[in-house]
Amino acid sequence: MTAIAITAPGGPEVLKPVTIPVPVPRRGEVLVKVKAAGVNRPDVLQRQGGYPPPPGAPETPGLEIAGEVVALGEGVRRWEAGDRVCALVPGGGYAQFATVHEDNALPVPPGLSFIEAAAIPETFFTVWTNVFDRGGLKEGETLLVHGGSSGIGTTAIMLGKALGSLVAVTAGSKEKCAACLALGADVAVNYREQDFAVALPEQGIKPDVILDMVGGDYVAKNLKLINMHGRIVMIAFQKGSRFEADWLPIMLKRLTFTGSTLRPRSVAEKTEIARALERRVWPLFGADQLKPIIYRTFPLAEAAAAHALMDSGEHIGKIVLVVD
Structure with missing residues (x-):
């Protein structure tokens, strides 16, 4: 063959x-x-x-x-x-x-x-095990997806909306943000033009679950942004797996910081x-x-x-x- x-x-x-x-x-x-x-x-x-x-x-x-x-x-x-x-x-x-x-x-x-x-298979298995199993996303909660226009991102948007969550995303262009909104995302932030850690709170977004495939300086921003009792789930580190962050929010907000490979x-x-x-x-x-x-x-x-x-x-x- x-x-x-x-x-x-x-x-x-x-x-x-x-x-x-x-x-x-x-x-x-x-x-x-x-x-x-x-x-x-x-x-x-x-x-x-x-x-x-x-x-x-x-x-x-x-x-x-x-x-x-x-x-x-x-x-x-x-x-x-x-x-x-x-x-x-x-x-x-x-x-x-x-x-x-x-x-x-x-x-x-x-x-x-x-x-x-x-x-x-790859994207739906990945999103299910990370967002819904490890992240425990529930109906009525808010999901933030970094890389919303990717295969994983588009899947997370569709599943999050289909199962009753508000979904926010970050993406790298106006066209990608528009595509995410067309798929059902409630809020989309172009990270090349805005700092999502500032733009999302201005729009009333306080994520309960964050699906992150970026890492790097996103980690500190995620910790600052996420809601009380929130869950941050890492599935990749496109900006690197070594970074500095203030980890105090993990205690003060009673957060779960986790991740997995499939x-x-x-x-x-x-x-x-x-x-x-x-x-x-x-x-x-x-x-x-x-x-x-x-x-x-x-x-x-x-x-x-x-x-x-x-x-x-x-x-x-x-x-x-x-x-x-």
Whole structure:
């Protein structure tokens, strides 16, 4: 089969199509003929040499896929050949075939294409486990999302609004702020023109949960801005993981400062998230309350161009590879 290899750590140009064997599903796994694969920031980190796959995972990048089940490993009960699935995989998504544990796959939501379904697993798993599990966002509370126009950001906006929260975001241009507002965000601040730590309080925004993928000097501002009993959840450190901050607000406001990564988690942990999504979120797709935001698609062989777009930061929503 054709897959995309990282030939050396570096820029998008290191991504090259190669021919490798079709994987064989192990016990509890299914083999999926991949129709589309999402492109995510962890793929970029892996390409740069900073986020190696966990032990036993394929070296091929790609953490989310959508396609058709074509073979079953021993003991599989949940799926049959021909089923349409989308899945969170520990690697191997940039390929014509990929294996996944049966419990880490979900049915393609009604009415969604494979391209749309491929844009769901990584971002929806990430947002659910961080905003709703670790962050404990409740109906009626306020969520602040940094990087609101990213794949994670657009997902957090849609889920936050669908489940009854007020949502504020930061984004890097007027166009991105407008896109976030069109998706349902209540407030959007262009961080290139305004200090969000000043602009948001002026608009009466006091977040109960902050989803931060920026880090750096944002941390001190988050601590100043967040509400009593607030929860700050870190999922990346694009501006660095080393910083100075006054940590006194953690005591005075009785805050929770936490974070997580998704890829290294066990099959059982990811299964728990999958079941929660299937129970709480999948019905919202059927009710037309959710729809993934696709910015652009690329053929699998043009994965390098997809990563160049990701690196540029110009996209609003998801970038998806289409597999022939």
